[in-house]
Amino acid sequence: MREVVRAGATVAEAVRAALEELGVGPDRLTVEVLDEGRGGVLWRLGARDAWVWVMVRLTAAEAAREFLGRVGELIGLAVRVQAQEGDGSVVAEVAGGDVGVLIGRQGEALAALELLGAMAVRRACGEARVVRVDVDGYRGRREEALRSLARRAVRLGREVALRPMTARERWVAHLALAHYLGVRTGSRGEEPLRRVVIPLLRRGESGWSAGARGFPGARRFGGGEGCAAG
Numbered sequence: 001m002r003e004v005v006r007a008g009a010t011v012a013e014a015v016r017a018a019l020e021e022l023g024v025g026p027d028r029l030t031v032e033v034l035d036e037g038r039g040g041v042l043w044r045l046g047a048r049d050a051w052v053w054v055m056v057r058l059t060a061a062e063a064a065r066e067f068l069g070r071v072g073e074l075i076g077l078a079v080r081v082q083a084q085e086g087d088g089s090v091v092a093e094v095a096g097g098d099v100g101v102l103i104g105r106q107g108e109a110l111a112a113l114e115l116l117g118a119m120a121v122r123r124a125c126g127e128a129r130v131v132r133v134d135v136d137g138y139r140g141r142r143e144e145a146l147r148s149l150a151r152r153a154v155r156l157g158r159e160v161a162l163r164p165m166t167a168r169e170r171w172v173a174h175l176a177l178a179h180y181l182g183v184r185t186g187s188r189g190e191e192p193l194r195r196v197v198i199p200l201l202r203r204g205e206s207g208w209s210a211g212a213r214g215f216p217g218a219r220r221f222g223g224g225e226g227c228a229a230g
Contacts, residue, residue, distance in 0.1 A: 002022060002055070003053065003054065003055040003056065004021055004022060004054055005051065005052070005053050005054075006018040006021070006051070006052055006054065007049040007050065007051045007052075008037075008049060008050055008052075009037070009047070009049065009050070010037065010050055011033055011036060011037070011050045011052060013050070014049075014051060014052040015029075015031055015052055015054060018031075018054035019054075022056055024056055028056055028057050029054055029056060029057065030054070030055045030056075030057055031053070031054050031055075032052065032053040032054075032055075033050070033051075033052055034052060034053055035048070035049070035050055036050055037049050037050030057124070057125065058124045058125060059085065059125070060085050060121050060125050061083040061084055061085045061092075062083075062124075063120055063121045063124035064090045064092050064117050064120070064121055064131055065081045065082070065083045065092065066120075066124075067116070067117050067120035067121070068081045068092055068094055068113070068117065068133065069081050071102075071113065072094070072099075072102075075101065077096055077097070077101075078096050079094050079095065079096035079099060080094070080095045080096055081093070081094050085129075088129060088130060089130040089131070089132060090129050090130070090131045090132070091132045091134075092131065092132070092133045092134070093133075093134050093135075094133060094134070094135045094136070095136055096136075099135050099136050100135075100136070102135045103135050103138050106165065106166055107138070107142075107166070107168060107169050107172075108166065110133060110135060110138070111166065113133050114131050114132060114133050117131035117133060118130060118131040139172070142172060142176070143172070143176035146162075146172075146173050146177055147176065147177065149162065149198060150177055150198055159197060159198065159199045160197070160198045161188070161195055161196075161197045161198075162196045162197070162198075163195060164189070164193045164194060164195045165194070165195060165196060167191075167194075170187055170194070170195075170196050173185060173196040174187075174196065184198075184199070185197070185198055186199065
């Protein structure tokens, strides 16, 4: 967070000096008056300058970038972070050497990063945002692996069940396959052994429905239950 302490003959002058140095609009500033000063008399005899502490409020993307960069520093990683804001969310990408530790087993560390990142954004900006973090292309590779399993279900003509996953990983799986041609997803089992299943689909009276072998070819799923929640 950028911040400066500035003085001026009045509080307004001190804030103006801070604005010029920080180069941002007043709508992004938080101002704390440290000393209101005193005007004095002739030629400011007995006057005392006013002092202000001025902080730039971060955007949601800046807050996420700062948080993730700080995490990298704390664990000794030189990371590069890019972040951009979407509709009610922040999407961040982290790259650098040996960043696999930020993913963790079954993406658990990554899920924790997203939760803590959302908390950091809320604290810095006063806004509730969903924070999505990808580390070194992990999300893309994971989604491609899931699509490969969907193709396998079509090719083998039978249902494919994935290994047990956390709720977060199941959500990623459902999202990755939500619009994949010819398949839909569901969840089966109880925690911690709950898993995503990809049933084979057949043409039914309204779109595709889970069912028989002999899949006649990939079509976009329409009707029915669609993508199940984790």
